Amino acid sequence: MGAPMWYTVPMSDQTKMKKKITLRDILILQGVVMIYSLSGVTAKFASGETFLSLRFILFYALEIVILGVYAVLWQQVIKRTELSVAYANRAMALVWSVIWALAIFRDQVNINNLIGIILVIIGTVLINSETEDAQ
Numbered sequence: 001m002g003a004p005m006w007y008t009v010p011m012s013d014q015t016k017m018k019k020k021i022t023l024r025d026i027l028i029l030q031g032v033v034m035i036y037s038l039s040g041v042t043a044k045f046a047s048g049e050t051f052l053s054l055r056f057i058l059f060y061a062l063e064i065v066i067l068g069v070y071a072v073l074w075q076q077v078i079k080r081t082e083l084s085v086a087y088a089n090r091a092m093a094l095v096w097s098v099i100w101a102l103a104i105f106r107d108q109v110n111i112n113n114l115i116g117i118i119l120v121i122i123g124t125v126l127i128n129s130e131t132e133d134a135q
Contacts, residue, residue, distance in 0.1 A: 030092060036070045042063040088123065
């Protein structure tokens with residue numbers, strides 16, 4: 001017996017998913033990932049407040065709003081992008097987190113952080129260029 005009906009992907013959807021990723025797609029994807037990373041910033045601010053204080057609740061509520069916006073935007077991204085490419089680009093959230101840590105919290109970055117960031121960027125570029133080469 002063949003695969004169940006729900007298991008197969010129609011050919012038209014398969015070809016849509018294989019479209020070439022453009023610079024615009026990558027920028028939109030990174031914008032969505034950046035929004036996602038901002039939830040960590042609000043979580044960090046909330047953690048510095050007294051539990052259940054007004055400021056804690058406001059930061060926590062903002063985090064929930066950011067995650068809600070991210071969820072809606074992410075659904076739109078994965079509808080138009082190959083899932084493997086979308087998730088590979090999501091790794092860039094680590095880079096955005098380090099940027100926020102430096103810019104907002106004045107955290108220090110060590111050599112291991114830099115090596116990790118470089119590896120994430122290289123991997124993301126390879127995944128994105130591999131998708132373009134496949135066309």
